[in-house]
Every structure is written in structure tokens, then in C-alpha cells.
Amino acid sequence: MxxxxxxxxxxxxxxxxxxxxxxxxxxxxxxxxxxxxxxxxxxxxxxxxxxxxxxxxxxxxxxxxxxxxxxxxxxxxxxxxxxxxxxxxxxxxxxxxxxxTEVELSYLISEAPIIAITGSNGKTTTTTLLYHILNIGGKQPLIAGNIGTVACTVAQNAKPDEVIVMEVSSFQLAGTESFRPKIAVWTNLYDAHLDYHGTSEEYALAKAKVTDNQTEEDFFIYNADQHEMLPYIERSAAMKIPFSLQGKKAEGISADDEMIYWQGEPFVKRSIIKLLGQHNLENILAATASAILMDCDKETIENVLSSFTGVRHRMQFVKELKGRTFYNDSKATNTLATKSALSSFQSPVVLIAGGLDRGHSFEELRPYMGRVKAVLALGETAERLVDFAATCGVPLAVKVRSMEEAVQEAYGVSVEGDQILLSPACASWDQYPNFEERGDAFIEAVIKL
The missing domain is CATH 3.40.50.720 (NAD(P)-binding Rossmann-like Domain)
Known part of the structure; x- marks a missing residue:
């Protein structure tokens, strides 16, 4: 320390x-x-x-x-x-x-450099994936922050030859003054937590604190495909490393349908990647760029990308049963996350969704509802979800009383080749203390089948 x-x-x-x-x-x-x-x-x-x-x-x-x-x-x-x-x-x-917040304390006492990862979505997947790459690569990483381990507890025992991979939320960053990570990662920016921050601007400013104190000796990895982030990115004094899904780019890390590129040169074939979804490809680019900056070799990065299948409750593969594949995406507590989950599939989806009713619209899901063959709706938003699914032309949409009933109904209406997806698009607090317990209930119900 x-x-x-x-x-x-x-x-x-x-x-x-x-x-x-x-x-x-x-x-x-x-x-x-x-x-x-x-x-x-x-x-x-x-x-x-x-x-x-x-x-x-x-x-x-x-x-x-x-x-x-x-x-x-x-x-x-x-x-x-x-x-x-x-x-x-x-x-x-x-x-x-x-x-x-205690994140400020963690920076003040840490002897180890910090990689700080924030964003409206994808923080935990990026943090976990990067931790695995660094661990396999022998970089002695420690994991901390919003992912579940108190940052200042980890920091007080961290050694100079280790590195802290820290997930940081807008709540945590808002309470920082001198916090300066060696590598800062900002995955994306969407309106969230406005009941806490008050305005979209205040929320974005809190996120931007991940890079506010960086200098030209530090690195800032950011989503170059989101133009709304540019005013905050331009303020950073760090060496900027953009990531993009819009084809090969000469700077930073990018991807097209076939390849991931580093500084415009082919780096890894996308065909080896196990993690589903375009949103997860963003997370992969951010984690891979961080690993490269930490001098991880290409072979290590390829090995992890070819085996990493996701984080619990985040597009987590649960099991395959008689040709049906079950995925637990309980962490999808808003429509943006569920939209990303649905975009990962082409084959028919049986969707289990619903939860706490905050009055938000489900319209963001409409372009992806064509691939949904049935909706099993839970919780306070069940009736609104059933009505919304009907306007989207979903053949079957019904309310269910429990997760076990939802899974049994989903299995009953599915056929071989279908995907059964828990992606609620709502918070869990009407029925469960947190999204983890909701996801565990889904897994338990699937196992009972």
C-alpha cells in the first residue's frame, strides 16, 4: 500500500x-x-x-x-x-x-496501476474478459470495483507488479477527484440512472471522470461509433485508442465481418470467438485493446477469445435440451440490453421478459420482435409486454405467474432449433431482490426440466 x-x-x-x-x-x-x-x-x-x-x-x-x-x-x-x-x-x-466514494481512496493508496472500465452496458463482461486474458498472460491481475469486490480493500494489498482491473459505475466515478487510471475504458453511453444524476449531461460527465485526470502518459479506449461521446472524448489528454465495428480502421482496434484489426492490421479472425452478439464484440474489442497495451501476446488473447462464453446472467449459455438452447440474460434490466440480446439470434426466440414497471417504453425492441415466436411475460410489466408483443405480430404472448411457469411454458411452445431466452428488459425488484437471484431462478427452473 x-x-x-x-x-x-x-x-x-x-x-x-x-x-x-x-x-x-x-x-x-x-x-x-x-x-x-x-x-x-x-x-x-x-x-x-x-x-x-x-x-x-x-x-x-x-x-x-x-x-x-x-x-x-x-x-x-x-x-x-x-x-x-x-x-x-x-x-x-x-x-x-x-x-x-471509496474508489477515490483505492487510487490514492494503490501501488498497482489501475485499468478502469465504465459504460452504460458491457462493463462487467469487458472487465471479466480482460481479467481472464491478463491472468492467462501472467500479468498478475486483481479484479475489483462494481463487479463485487470493494476496490479499496483490493488496492491496499496490491503490489507494484500487479494490475487492478476495476469496473467503475457512474455512481462511483461521481465521487472522485484525483482518480487517474493508467488505462481507461468507456464502452458506450446511453441514458441511464437519470433519477440519480438528474440529467443526461450530468450522467455523461460522471462517466467522463474515468479519463478526466489522465495525461499523455495514459491510454483512453473508447467507442468511436457513438458520436454523442465525442465532446467528452475530446477533453481527454490521454493517448486515445478508438474501437469501432464499422470495418477496418487505421487507428485503434476495429472489426469487420471476418476479422479484428489492430492499428489497421489483421489481428484475430472473428470465427474463433465464442461470445455471441454485436454488443459483446464491442466488449471484446475494448478488452483486447487493453490486453495489447498491457503487452499480452496474440496467442494468449486468441486462446481466451476462443474459450470465453460470457459472464453469469449476461447472455450466459445455460444448457441445450432436446434441441432447445437456453440463455440467461437476467442482467438485461433495460430495453437496450434486451435489444442487444435479441440481435444476437436469427433462429426463432421464445422470450421470457418483464419485471419492475418504471413506465419506460418497449419500442426499442420492435425491430427485433420479428424473430420472436412467443413471449412469456412476468411481473408488473406483464400486461404491457403482452399488449406490445401483440402489436408486433408475435404469434403467442401470455402472462405467467412465476419463473418456473415461464420456463415450462417456454419449453412447451418451443421446438428443436429454438432459443429460449430470459432477457427481462426490466429491473427485478418487483419479484426478486436483484437480477442475480432472478437469473438463478431461471437456471434452477431449466435444470428441473
Missing amino acids: RERYEFEGKRFLVLGLAKSGYAAADLLHSLGADVVVNDSSPETGSKEVTALREKGITVICGGHPENILDKGFDTIVKNPGIPYHNPVLKQAVQKGIPIW
Whole structure:
């Protein structure tokens, strides 16, 4: 861990406990800071609260006291999920108190270089694929961030000859000031989380922080096919590495129907790639460019691309049963992700979709509904999905009550050669705590068949 003496004696408020709050509080305390933790949830015998108090850290649970900032904090480290309209954070902004997330801490203490990957979609697939390539290539990667492992916990144990592959969300990036990855990757930009950020511009600015502090000694890999990203890309001082699916390009990494090109030269044949979908090809280009910049050899990259079949809950192949192929894409919590999933198939698709009703339109799916032979609709949006499928001319669209019923019905209406796809186009919270449990329910139902 890099020695950072400026934490000693400083007063930090850690707002929100969870995994990241606990890790940040523990780290800051070990670095000599005076730490107070405040969480809105009731204490209810939390082991984390007990552990922090045993270290001498003050923990306040059950709400955010209006006068908590009167204690004179130098910095706030907040849980990424806490929005900036939180009263404590609004007061902090008025008082000029810096507001970080633990991703900022991870950069400040890490001895290892960081590869930071963000984007509206594709972050986890790109992060996981790159980690596998670097691991097989002997580059001693560590994986961290929004993918499930708290970044500052990984960073405090990272060594200079290792590299941290870090998935970073807009929530995490919004709370950074000096964060400077050696390689930054921005996969794409679509409107998302506007209830948190307020506007499309604020959301994009949060994403752009992945490269804001980079210099000409760093690398910035970005989606050159999205012109709406250009104003933010142009601000970066890093060496720019574009990726594109629009045929061979002289710069960066690109692809046509047959080949992946690096700086305009043939690099890998697309025929070896196992991961389905045009959207995943973007992820492959971003990960491959990062691996090349990390001096991974071509043979290693080819070996991984020819064997990597995806991330759990993201176009995950589950099994083949009597000629039907089952895919778990539970991570598809919006229509954009489901559109990408449907575009991966030509053969008939039996689609299981639906979930939390946020009132968004399904119109983005219309151009791809011609390949859907049946829709089994779940959750709050079930009725709207059935009506939408009917306007698209889908032969069969019905509501179902559970995932098990959906899978059984899907199998019953399918024939050999069909694809049975869970790609909900909605969040899971009406029926499941998270998309992972929804995907696991799908897998369990498929296994029961």
C-alpha cells in the first residue's frame, strides 16, 4: 500500500455502511484518520457495526442527524448508491466539504496501476474478459470495483507488479477527484440512472471522470461509433485508442465481418470467438485493446477469445435440451440490453421478459420482435409486454405467474432449433431482490426440466 500521510489526524464521515462503507472506515482508521460512520438503517445487531466500534470508530445508525456535519469533517466518503440530494450531502456541498466514494481512496493508496472500465452496458463482461486474458498472460491481475469486490480493500494489498482491473459505475466515478487510471475504458453511453444524476449531461460527465485526470502518459479506449461521446472524448489528454465495428480502421482496434484489426492490421479472425452478439464484440474489442497495451501476446488473447462464453446472467449459455438452447440474460434490466440480446439470434426466440414497471417504453425492441415466436411475460410489466408483443405480430404472448411457469411454458411452445431466452428488459425488484437471484431462478427452473 502506498503511504499517504495526509489521512493522519483528518476527520472523515463515512456515509452508508454496506461493504464499501465498512471497508473505507476500516482503511481510514488504519491510516490514522478520525472516522465517524453514519448509516440510515437500524443497527439490529450488525456484526460490522460491532467490529468497527471495537476498533474505536464511532458508528451512528438509524438515520442521518441534521447536525452531524457540525462535528467538522474534512471529507465525506459516501456509499455510491446514496444520491446527492441526500440532506447531509446537500449540506456538505454548501459547506464545501469534498465528497468521495471509496474508489477515490483505492487510487490514492494503490501501488498497482489501475485499468478502469465504465459504460452504460458491457462493463462487467469487458472487465471479466480482460481479467481472464491478463491472468492467462501472467500479468498478475486483481479484479475489483462494481463487479463485487470493494476496490479499496483490493488496492491496499496490491503490489507494484500487479494490475487492478476495476469496473467503475457512474455512481462511483461521481465521487472522485484525483482518480487517474493508467488505462481507461468507456464502452458506450446511453441514458441511464437519470433519477440519480438528474440529467443526461450530468450522467455523461460522471462517466467522463474515468479519463478526466489522465495525461499523455495514459491510454483512453473508447467507442468511436457513438458520436454523442465525442465532446467528452475530446477533453481527454490521454493517448486515445478508438474501437469501432464499422470495418477496418487505421487507428485503434476495429472489426469487420471476418476479422479484428489492430492499428489497421489483421489481428484475430472473428470465427474463433465464442461470445455471441454485436454488443459483446464491442466488449471484446475494448478488452483486447487493453490486453495489447498491457503487452499480452496474440496467442494468449486468441486462446481466451476462443474459450470465453460470457459472464453469469449476461447472455450466459445455460444448457441445450432436446434441441432447445437456453440463455440467461437476467442482467438485461433495460430495453437496450434486451435489444442487444435479441440481435444476437436469427433462429426463432421464445422470450421470457418483464419485471419492475418504471413506465419506460418497449419500442426499442420492435425491430427485433420479428424473430420472436412467443413471449412469456412476468411481473408488473406483464400486461404491457403482452399488449406490445401483440402489436408486433408475435404469434403467442401470455402472462405467467412465476419463473418456473415461464420456463415450462417456454419449453412447451418451443421446438428443436429454438432459443429460449430470459432477457427481462426490466429491473427485478418487483419479484426478486436483484437480477442475480432472478437469473438463478431461471437456471434452477431449466435444470428441473
